[in-house]
Amino acid sequence: MRFPNIKSVKFGYYVRHWTVLGLLLIGMILLLGRALQLQVLDNSRLQAEGRARQVRIVAVKPVRGRILDRRGEVLAISTPVDSIWADPQILSSSNTDLKALTEALELSSGQIESQLHRYADKKFIWLRRHLPPATARLVLDLNIPGVFTLREYHRYYPAGLNAGHVLGFTDIDDHGQEGVERAFDRHLSGVEGKKRVLQDARRTVIEDIDRIKPVYHGRDLVLSIDLRLQTAARRYLAEAVQAHGAAGGSALLLDARTAEVLAMVNLPDFNPNDRSEITGGHFRNRAVTDIYEPGSTVKPFTLSLALSTGSFTPDSLVETSPGFYRIGGWTIHDIKDYGSLTLSRVLIKSSNIGTAKIAMEMAPEELYQTFRDIGFGQITGVELPGEQAGILPNRQRWRASEHATMAYGYGVAVTPLQLARAYGILAADGVMLPVTIRKREQAPSGRRVIPSDVVTEINAMLEKVVSPEGTAQRATVPAYRVAGKTGTVRKLSAEGGYRDDSYQALFAGFAPVSDPRFVVVVVIDEPGLDQYYGGEVAAPVFAKIMTDALRLRGIPGDGDNNTNQIVFSKLEADLGA
Amino acid sequence: MIKSSLFLSLIIFVSAMAVVFVRSDNRQSFLALQAATSERDSLSEEWGRLQLEHATWSLHDLVENEARFKLMMIAPGPEEIVVLRLEPRQ
Numbered sequence: 001m002r003f004p005n006i007k008s009v010k011f012g013y014y015v016r017h018w019t020v021l022g023l024l025l026i027g028m029i030l031l032l033g034r035a036l037q038l039q040v041l042d043n044s045r046l047q048a049e050g051r052a053r054q055v056r057i058v059a060v061k062p063v064r065g066r067i068l069d070r071r072g073e074v075l076a077i078s079t080p081v082d083s084i085w086a087d088p089q090i091l092s093s094s095n096t097d098l099k100a101l102t103e104a105l106e107l108s109s110g111q112i113e114s115q116l117h118r119y120a121d122k123k124f125i126w127l128r129r130h131l132p133p134a135t136a137r138l139v140l141d142l143n144i145p146g147v148f149t150l151r152e153y154h155r156y157y158p159a160g161l162n163a164g165h166v167l168g169f170t171d172i173d174d175h176g177q178e179g180v181e182r183a184f185d186r187h188l189s190g191v192e193g194k195k196r197v198l199q200d201a202r203r204t205v206i207e208d209i210d211r212i213k214p215v216y217h218g219r220d221l222v223l224s225i226d227l228r229l230q231t232a233a234r235r236y237l238a239e240a241v242q243a244h245g246a247a248g249g250s251a252l253l254l255d256a257r258t259a260e261v262l263a264m265v266n267l268p269d270f271n272p273n274d275r276s277e278i279t280g281g282h283f284r285n286r287a288v289t290d291i292y293e294p295g296s297t298v299k300p301f302t303l304s305l306a307l308s309t310g311s312f313t314p315d316s317l318v319e320t321s322p323g324f325y326r327i328g329g330w331t332i333h334d335i336k337d338y339g340s341l342t343l344s345r346v347l348i349k350s351s352n353i354g355t356a357k358i359a360m361e362m363a364p365e366e367l368y369q370t371f372r373d374i375g376f377g378q379i380t381g382v383e384l385p386g387e388q389a390g391i392l393p394n395r396q397r398w399r400a401s402e403h404a405t406m407a408y409g410y411g412v413a414v415t416p417l418q419l420a421r422a423y424g425i426l427a428a429d430g431v432m433l434p435v436t437i438r439k440r441e442q443a444p445s446g447r448r449v450i451p452s453d454v455v456t457e458i459n460a461m462l463e464k465v466v467s468p469e470g471t472a473q474r475a476t477v478p479a480y481r482v483a484g485k486t487g488t489v490r491k492l493s494a495e496g497g498y499r500d501d502s503y504q505a506l507f508a509g510f511a512p513v514s515d516p517r518f519v520v521v522v523v524i525d526e527p528g529l530d531q532y533y534g535g536e537v538a539a540p541v542f543a544k545i546m547t548d549a550l551r552l553r554g555i556p557g558d559g560d561n562n563t564n565q566i567v568f569s570k571l572e573a574d575l576g577a
Numbered sequence: 578m579i580k581s582s583l584f585l586s587l588i589i590f591v592s593a594m595a596v597v598f599v600r601s602d603n604r605q606s607f608l609a610l611q612a613a614t615s616e617r618d619s620l621s622e623e624w625g626r627l628q629l630e631h632a633t634w635s636l637h638d639l640v641e642n643e644a645r646f647k648l649m650m651i652a653p654g655p656e657e658i659v660v661l662r663l664e665p666r667q
């Protein structure tokens with residue numbers, strides 16, 4: 001057995017030891033050298049690179065939710081735009097020519113200079129907001145130091161004038177200011193998020209690094225409005241307001257089964273896309289913010305009380321001669337001397353005297369309670385801003401004249417929406433349903449306020465109002481049975497008392513009578529004096545809106561002259577029984 | 578003693594490698610998310626524009642004018658409409 005030479009073993013060990021050590025040393029020197037180069041010798045270039053990219057935390061703006069009509073048509077939508085802002089300190093010190101910038105932003109000359117001067121100590125000023133992204137890119141391409149863009153959203157309302165009051169609008173910072181935009185601001189607006197990003201010197205985001213707080217975009221809102229009917233209602237109202245030289249007006253269309261608002265229009269109106277030259281009055285959604293004395297349109301409810309008490313029937317006789325009636329220092333007039341009228345004909349002829357005499361047989365508190373039950377003096381809860389409750393005075397002592405005039409609609413005041421809700425009760429067989437501006441999936445449950453048999457009797461009378469013997473022949477819709485009531489109300493003067501040169505023409509009604517589907521209320525404010533009766537001015541608008549609603553929804557006619565229905569029996573083969 | 582410290586070192590090594598892989602994986606996923614998000618954003622922008630365009634072209638007044646004056650169409654009156662009603666089988 002041979003032993004290895006101990007000397008050669010030792011030598012081999014030293015060689016390997018120093019080789020490894022040497023390699024490690026060389027590596028270490030290289031690394032140190034590289035570190036020295038980066039940190040000390042070459043740092044100006046890297047510092048420039050570092051300045052060029054910066055990690056910042058930026059806000060992520062949520063996109064505001066859309067507003068849709070009941071059939072999914074877009075009523076309001078936000079699209080991205082770019083706003084141009086500047087850091088006055090950087091921009092002023094860069095000594096750039098501001099002319100090109102002024103031109104690209106389409107500003108008047110000198111505007112930027114004066115802004116820079118005024119806000120010289122600030123770090124942020126807006127130059128121009130809400131530019132289309134393409135225009136903003138042109139501005140950025142000028143490569144001016146201290147000029148940056150910010151992504152924002154601009155709100156568009158494709159329906160323009162047609163739904164201005166319902167929708168309202170947002171301000172430039174995307175906060176709802178009027179209408180549904182304001183009422184549902186929280187639902188629509190969403191929650192701002194935050195993220196950490198890498199930006200270049202122009203503060204364009206190069207890369208997202210991290211999400212710090214998630215952004216919650218706004219939710220969509222589906223309204224009960226049907227844009228087709230809304231557009232139609234606005235056109236018919238506008239035609240009537242123009243033809244009669246009226247100061248304004250409102251029209252409402254409600255679904256009788258669900259109490260959804262299908263159309264809500266007012267004049268004067270405004271275009272939510274362009275509000276630059278518009279003053280306060282145009283923004284008012286008169287259908288909920290303005291109150292009117294309802295006049296004769298409340299007579300069906302006064303008479304429903306009379307029928308409910310059981311002391312009257314539709315055939316009870318009332319003496320209205322000689323065409324005026326003095327009560328408590330107040331004189332009530334009819335258009336002419338109607339003589340002796342049945343209760344039915346009091347409503348059909350719209351006799352003030354007849355209605356007042358019937359109401360005097362009941363306690364004023366009962367009449368007050370009836371009006372309270374049909375929702376007068378209480379907001380409807382429709383979720384639109386500025387809604388008024390109207391006026392329904394509750395007195396300790398009722399003077400006879402107050403009692404009598406309230407019976408035919410003076411001394412109380414309601415919004416057009418309250419009137420529509422009240423007629424909705426007659427259309428829904430005596431049950432009051434809660435009205436809404438949001439789409440409903442199913443009919444809501446309501447509260448009975450008028451007995452069913454009384455409603456049937458009243459509706460039969462209201463159907464006669466819309467006939468040659470009544471006051472509203474012009475509310476007729478061919479092939480359908482229509483019920484409704486006119487109102488012609490003198491406006492209050494500023495000095496107190498009623499004016500005889502300024503009226504409101506009203507019409508409220510529903511159809512088809514056999515199974516009511518729609519309720520329509522039309523109010524026309526201060527029509528010209530050649531025609532100002534509700535039956536002449538407001539009733540034709542009612543008929544046009546109702547005709548369109550019945551046609552577009554495909555509701556079969558129920559009228560006497562309705563011969564054009566073909567009835568099929570369900571065929572087993574077709575339906576697979 | 579040596580055995581247990583060897584074992585611990587091994588575990589530390591494994592965990593260190595796992596951290597490396599998870600971080601890398603996280604980075605990859607974040608990049609994918611970023612790409613998907615920016616694609617979604619640009620698609621939703623385009624969708625918004627298209628919706629706006631659609632709403633503008635389908636404005637009821639516009640469609641009505643087209644129908645009434647260009648195509649000479651009229652709306653049928655209630656007496657011209659025939660309703661076909663299905664009655665339940667007796």
